[in-house]
Amino acid sequence: QLTLVESGGGLVQPGGSLRLSCGFSGSGFDYYAIGWFRQAPGKEREGVSCISGSGGLTNYADSVKGRFTISRDNAKNTAYLQMNSLKPEDTGVYYCAAAIQYYSGRVYCPPISSWGQGTQVTVSL
Numbered sequence: 001q002l003t004l005v006e007s008g009g010g011l012v013q014p015g016g017s018l019r020l021s022c023g024f025s026g027s028g029f030d031y032y033a034i035g036w037f038r039q040a041p042g043k044e045r046e047g048v049s050c051i052s053g054s055g056g057l058t059n060y061a062d063s064v065k066g067r068f069t070i071s072r073d074n075a076k077n078t079a080y081l082q083m084n085s086l087k088p089e090d091t092g093v094y095y096c097a098a099a100i101q102y103y104s105g106r107v108y109c110p111p112i113s114s115w116g117q118g119t120q121v122t123v124s125l
Helices: none
Strands: 004-007 008-012 017-026 033-039 044-051 058-060 067-073 079-083 092-099 118-123
Touching: 017 033, 017 092, 017 118, 033 067, 033 079, 044 067, 044 079, 058 067, 067 118, 079 092
Parallel strands: 008 118
Antiparallel strands: 004 017, 017 079, 033 044, 033 092, 044 058, 067 079, 092 118
16 A cells, blocks of 8 residues: 655745655655645646656646756655745645656656645745
């Protein structure tokens, strides 16, 4: 069973930064891609970013390109999402999940683990 726990959310002003962490319990962390997803109030959950098991391949939603950076430390079984230049539209609950990353015309990163509690990110004055 794959268990991932998100942390690091909070309230931040527009233009601010946050770093989210995703802790993994279990074996084989470096086998899995890790995806970050978010769900804004009243909207469907959407993919934000994904990183391959080795960390060598990353991809981002257009809405966060140039502002967010995904990374991972396989020695610590942890993935991160550095979020800079935050905007009010980035507000939502952020989730991480183990994923399978593949290319078919574009990069796909569907989650394969259960959703955790997520971490709330609120961007507001």
